[in-house]
Amino acid sequence: MIRFENDYAEGAHPRILERLMETNEVQTPGYGTDDYCESARNLIMEACGDPTADVHFLVGGTQTNTTIIASILRPHQGVVSAHSGHIATHETGAIEATGHKILPLPSSDGKIDAEQIRGVYEEHWNDATHEHVVQPALVYISNPTEFGTLYSKSELEALRSVCLECGFTLMIDGARLGYGLAAEGNDLSLADIAKLCDVFYIGGTKIGALFGEAVVITNPALKKDFRYMIKQRGGLLAKGRILGIQFETLFTDGLYLELSKHAIDAAMTIRNAFESNGFEFKYQSKTNQQFPILHNEQIELLSKKYSFHKWETVNESESVVRFCTSWSTKAEHVEALVEDIEKLALQKSK
Template sequence: MYSFTNDYSEGAHPRIMDALAAANMDQDTGYGEDRFSLAAIDQFKRLLNRDDLAIHLLVGGTQTNMIAISSFLRPHEAAIAAVTGHINVHETGAIEATGHKVIAVPGAPGGKLDPAAIQSALDTHTDEHMVKPKLVYISDTTEIGGVYTKAEIEALHAFCKAHQLILYLDGARLGSALTSSENNLTLRDLPDLVDAFYIGGTKNGALLGEALVICNDALKEDFRYMIKQKGALLAKGRVIGIQFLELFRDDLYYQLADHANHMAAKLAQAIRESGYRFFTESASNQIFPIFSNSLIEQLRKNFSFATWEKVDVSHTAVRLVTSWATKEDQVDAFIDALKKGAKSLSAVEK
């Protein structure tokens, strides 16, 4: 059984495992103040060309979103997200559990937000009898594989600045976004366009780890207190620092993300050429083809993947996710199984 369920089924890239093993018996300071974590933070500042950034290394995406958003907002303030946004759907109410409402609005194609969608939330939250929209949450890539262009984020940045809103970018799959065929954004662009964002490691070759980058000075104060209070100040913080040092040495981070995107593109091309439709278009490492329920049952004999949304009584959109470690021969095997399965089904079922 080969998995296309997610992009963190494997452990970590061998170079990361080697780096962790090499430093295993070294003694160092705890709580992210070790030489590896500090070097990783300095490395990010050089890559981003900004010395004034506050960078914190955290364990996972939901943890990062929850701590960042709850710390940035006052008690009566809320976050705006697309209906499909991760904080709205797949974080077990983590933001709400801190006392902050998530205002869900319909997204543009690909699950992206645009100024019109944000304005709709502002128009319906007008006084102190409702929560006050204050933070705009976007992710790149989105939860359904959409990739933001630089112009789209520039438009969001301008809108948020004009309306005194915080723009926060979830970068769990930022590697996939930056190496996507639809992307014209660079990592160095982000500090000038958003108030905070994070660089995801967990879904791009690391055992664990996300690097939160706070760009807005007003959001930086006492943030380590917030991390500690939420139980996220990792005693052996160097475990994350070592991984990010390795990921951004010799562009490994981008190479791994590019491989994931390439494998997804190969799957998508073969699926499209076989006559199947897609629930949403994606140029990332997540694709969402629509298969008959009968075909899904056949494919699941040898492959695991997630069902995403029922399209009609006999068809369902599924999610296929590729990773830094996806084997091309398994992509070929899936394509072969798809073609064989299609032959055994009627044209109506397809």
């Protein structure tokens, strides 16, 4: 079985394992106060072009989202998100478990826009009984989104601007951030992202690390006591060095972007194969997740050899599926898939 079902099917990039080997016997203090973490923090600050940013390392995405959001909101405040946002769908109510409502916005492509945010603001504050309603205070976006789509620089600037006007904090879930940075047509640099939001994170789990997410806090008002929050929410790894070593490796010699680019190339090859054989896509993704629409028999055929995600039903005979590439996707797997896509197309045409 060849797995295109997600981007966390393998271990870690070999350079990371090597570094774990090399450093294994070095003794360090715990909880992220070691030199590897210090070095990784510096590399990330540099990559973000913000020498004043606070950088923290956590283990996983759900943990990171809850820690950031719980740290920012007062009890009566909520977080605005696309209805398809990861926090709104696939975190078993982790945000609500911290006491906060998610205020979902409709979205056809996983993105939300400045106008919607302004609408949320106006609806709340124009309501004479707004004290009976959860107060919007934080805007959550993911980039790339859960559908592989990307925010442009101008879109993010518009969101930033409306958040400033409304007094909202803006956070970016970057669980797949590298795959966005490396995508064709992307016009957002890491430095842009650091400047245009209050807090974001750089996903390691899905891009070459065994696990790990690097939180970057650029808004000084959000920096205070964040380590208490990490500890309380179970994210302060005793052997924090393991996170430091991983991110140090990823941010040395451009490895993070190199790995991201690898996944994008594989995804584009697969996308082109579907496209040139007449398949349509549910979402226009330039990143490592591709959502072609297939006939159910085609899905059945491919399922014999590949694992991938059945995403949603289109009609009785067709469904959207997701093919996911990653930093470690093998060329021969992509080639095999491309061949099989072509075969599907031939069968279709018969």
